[in-house]
Amino acid sequence: MGYMKFKTFLELVEIQAKTASILPYFMGIIYAWYHYQELHLLNLLLFFIAMFLFNMAVDAIDNYMDYKKASKEHNYREEVNIIGRENIPIQLVGTLIVIMVVISAGLGLYLVKQTGWPLLYMGLYCYFIGIFYSSGPKPISSMPLGEVFSGFTMGFMIYLISIYVNAYNVMTFDSQTFFIILFASIPNMFAIANLMLANNICDLEEDVTNKRFTLPYYLGKANALKLFKWLYILAFVSLIISVYVGIYPKMMLVTLLAIPFVNKNVTKFLHVQDKRKTFVCAVQNLALMTTLQVVTFLIGIWVNF
Numbered sequence: 001m002g003y004m005k006f007k008t009f010l011e012l013v014e015i016q017a018k019t020a021s022i023l024p025y026f027m028g029i030i031y032a033w034y035h036y037q038e039l040h041l042l043n044l045l046l047f048f049i050a051m052f053l054f055n056m057a058v059d060a061i062d063n064y065m066d067y068k069k070a071s072k073e074h075n076y077r078e079e080v081n082i083i084g085r086e087n088i089p090i091q092l093v094g095t096l097i098v099i100m101v102v103i104s105a106g107l108g109l110y111l112v113k114q115t116g117w118p119l120l121y122m123g124l125y126c127y128f129i130g131i132f133y134s135s136g137p138k139p140i141s142s143m144p145l146g147e148v149f150s151g152f153t154m155g156f157m158i159y160l161i162s163i164y165v166n167a168y169n170v171m172t173f174d175s176q177t178f179f180i181i182l183f184a185s186i187p188n189m190f191a192i193a194n195l196m197l198a199n200n201i202c203d204l205e206e207d208v209t210n211k212r213f214t215l216p217y218y219l220g221k222a223n224a225l226k227l228f229k230w231l232y233i234l235a236f237v238s239l240i241i242s243v244y245v246g247i248y249p250k251m252m253l254v255t256l257l258a259i260p261f262v263n264k265n266v267t268k269f270l271h272v273q274d275k276r277k278t279f280v281c282a283v284q285n286l287a288l289m290t291t292l293q294v295v296t297f298l299i300g301i302w303v304n305f
Helices: 006-012 019-036 041-069 076-080 090-115 117-132 146-167 175-184 186-202 204-209 215-219 221-244 250-271 279-303
Strands: none
Touching: 006 041, 006 090, 019 041, 019 146, 019 186, 019 279, 041 090, 041 117, 041 146, 090 117, 090 146, 117 146, 146 175, 146 186, 175 186, 175 221, 186 204, 186 215, 186 221, 186 279, 204 215, 215 221, 221 250, 221 279, 250 279
16 A cells, blocks of 8 residues: 655645644633633543544545546646655555544544534534535535635634533533624634635636636635735624623733734735745734634633733
8 A cells, every 4th residue: 555754644634734723622622611611621632633633634635636636737746736746655545534534533423422412413514514625526625615614614613612522511502602602703714714715816727727616716816815805804803892792801802913914914915826925924824813812812811801
């Protein structure tokens, strides 16, 4: 079956992009403690392993499907895709994906048994989106829905599940709770959606060649760039509202100090849309916004402000 170097494996599973799932996970832990004074450490650990493994599997599936479906009109398969570039045996990639998904699902089912049926439905949604994001006859990533589903699934569902596995025994899991947490997750959802949007803007021409018609294709590049800017604005506005209505402590307003840095990165990206030069702007914005939220949320609880 062959082998691959550990460094190559990390690139295959896109380890550098895991901020998008890890920080909402930590936000959920802090939210559960802030609103419910509950933490279940074993559940937390098992959910983290399950989430991380499945996240790696999804990115490996993405690279696997891109490799399989790549057009032969240009050198994407041999020179750009990690599988072709590093000569990774395709059977090895498939086997690793199956192993990661099976272990992740097993841990998830154990957590369902420990916490309750709501987790099963949330988990099934996440697995469905993750698996069909880049596979199947019409992958989600090749349609104008990637930003919506990536933002909602990683920015909100990971956040919600992290809260639930900690506070399942005391929280009332109803529509009101659902929508409060949904609103609270808007900054993360929009920053993650912008990560996908920036990626799709940079890859627009290559995606069209590979018959992937993403949101920027339908909006046009100019409107896609406007959306990129407005999603950050709305993210900060929603954070202010969440603090005002008491969902978050006042200390989280310190996150607004990120605005000049985010704006600088947005300006860079609006000027040049290049995968190697400016895509990192969206990555930096996500890391900064979510890290500041986690840190200020913790401090807010500590100082009770």
